[in-house]
Amino acid sequence: MIKMNMLQAINSALITAMDDDEKVMVFGEDVGHFGGVFRATSNLQQKFGKARCFNTPLTEQGIIGFANGLASQGSVPVAEIQFGDYIFPAFDQIINETAKFRYRSGGQFTCGTLTIRTPYGGGIAGGLYHSQSPEAFFAHIPGMKVVIPRNPYQAKGLLLASIRDDNPVLFMEPKRLYRASVGEVPEEDYELPLGKADVVKEGEHITLLAWGAQVEVIEKAAEMAEKDGISCEIIDLRSILPWDAQTVSESVKKTGRLLINHEAPQTGGFASEISATVQERCFLYLESPITRVCGLDTPYPLAHEKEYMPDHLKTYEAIKRCVNF
């Protein structure tokens, strides 16, 4: 194994997928010769040619519409939306087309081979339009899968699984980890399961749940809480849709408490769905109310980024409130 950052791991996954199947095509704004604004697609055009890795015009609805057509034809498109904030012009194509292709045609046609990659999340001084976490919008759409890795090892394994999954997948990459997160990644081909949460650390008193870059935030809060004698179980959800309610519920039944942390605004965020499901399944096991530590219900700010973020300190305080309820 060699050390890679998350971008290198994503690049390695794309090369692996394109080597493995000539129907895989990678495209989006600036992804060609330049390799994408974050360089996740570096060297792909040189290696696989302009027909399989190419720039598109600046039109997100065009990119996803085109990708839907390609996927329904039997190709394996990996379409990049340069920032999660800019996925909304493509919302109709994703919601009404990508997600419903198979259902509306009774299984005759499908966009199952499509993977949409997009960087998301804050912590990079990106302000309003380079920091959003739109996962909850897509969690509401039957027919999609939504997957988020937390480190380079997961990024490669989950991306390869997403590309090969027979359902359309929205693969959201926590961009503040692109270069910050470094770890060992196998050079060979491997996949990690979609729809399966990862128990990062076992504990007794409270379950802490997050995904993407927020996993390291709850890990940091857990370290602080452990010094107070609070033992935290840490779960990385990894897939938002379908999500692993079983692993989460089992953990909550054991610890009796649940804290969910996400960057997106709290109201209607995915934490709401998780809390509702967990209280249905674990009502008699709960020792305290399910707690959410989320972004504020405001657009993402630039100057007050630190204040806005559901950071380790806010999480630590919430853990104590929960345990001392």
Add this chain to the structure above:
Amino acid sequence: MKDRNHLFDVGISHTVNIIDKGTVDIPMLQILQPDGSAHSDADMPDISQDTAHKIFQTMHYIRVLDERMVGAQRQGRISFYLACSGEEASTVGSAAALSDNDMIMSQYREQGALAYRGYRTEQFMNQMFSNKLDPNKGRQMPIHYGDKALNFMTISSPLATQIPQAAGYAYGQKMAGNQAITICYFGEGAASEGDFHAGLNMAAVLSCPVIFFCRNNGYAISTPSSEQFCGDGIASRGLGYGIKTIRVDGNDVLAVYLATKKAREIALAENCPVLIEAMTYRLAAHSTSDDPSGYRSKEEEQKWREKDPVQRFENWMKSKGWINEEQHKQFIEQTRQEVLAQMKKAEQVDICAIDDLVNDVYDTPPWHLQEQLSQLKKHISLYPEAYPKTAGRIRHD
């Protein structure tokens, strides 16, 4: 052709030279005059008697189908229908110029193209009655046809979404080395959507072998084209994207056939999109939920009835001596009976099993769908009389 897409390639003027919308004046290809006689100097398509006959029969077939199904909707037997009267030449003529391997991505008024491909009355009925033989498994409104075997993509209701998809589909065909193209139908109203502009631009830039076929039928529901866009129709938009473009008389089946044949050759040989704007008129209402008398005059409709594409082609066929009146009458009568018989048959078929409510959302239903289905089945068993279509057919796993 010179590309003028950057500073270095642009000519210079020293006077204020504002381009007016009138500078583009794209002519319309017409072969048959409204009375059905061919213009003496027209390029005639090389069309066999068999092909001409199949076009002729398909045009008549969908006229009968439309008439019967609008009636069926009025009787409350189906919830919705869209007729294509007035536009038969556009869809049947273009479909006749294609190869069976070409993909058809349609909007919702192209039953002529589908019938030409060989979709049978029984199949039309099963879809419209959303019974268990409907390939869509009863999930979409009537007229949302689709047939993989006939290379006809299942129709989606949201307008224009198929346009960028057609570019992508065609790119995939090119990459796979298929000797096939994609044809994408839409109305001039759909050309106002963002997907139209995104799709044309992508197809041009990425060299996609696709025919964009616009049925400019004058109305988007109730809004006339004069209130939808300015400039020289939809054809001028193709020029703006650097796309080879032709405008045809959409009520002249020979002109549509010839233009599409040529467009197909170009798309395939040069790996590029071609835009066809067919100038036609929606004689029918937008749908069975629509009453055109609220927004246009009988006189206007009458003016267009005189340009009836079916009559025009019939006159030409007669001038060639290619119609046997007796056989034609028989065909119409048989078609009427077949439509009625298949309608009665389709009405009697059950809807799909309740499991199909959750099938096809994903390749296999995930845990949450399985859980919801099993809860639903238990509930239906509790109140069987409230769910008569499925209660007797539930299987508990």
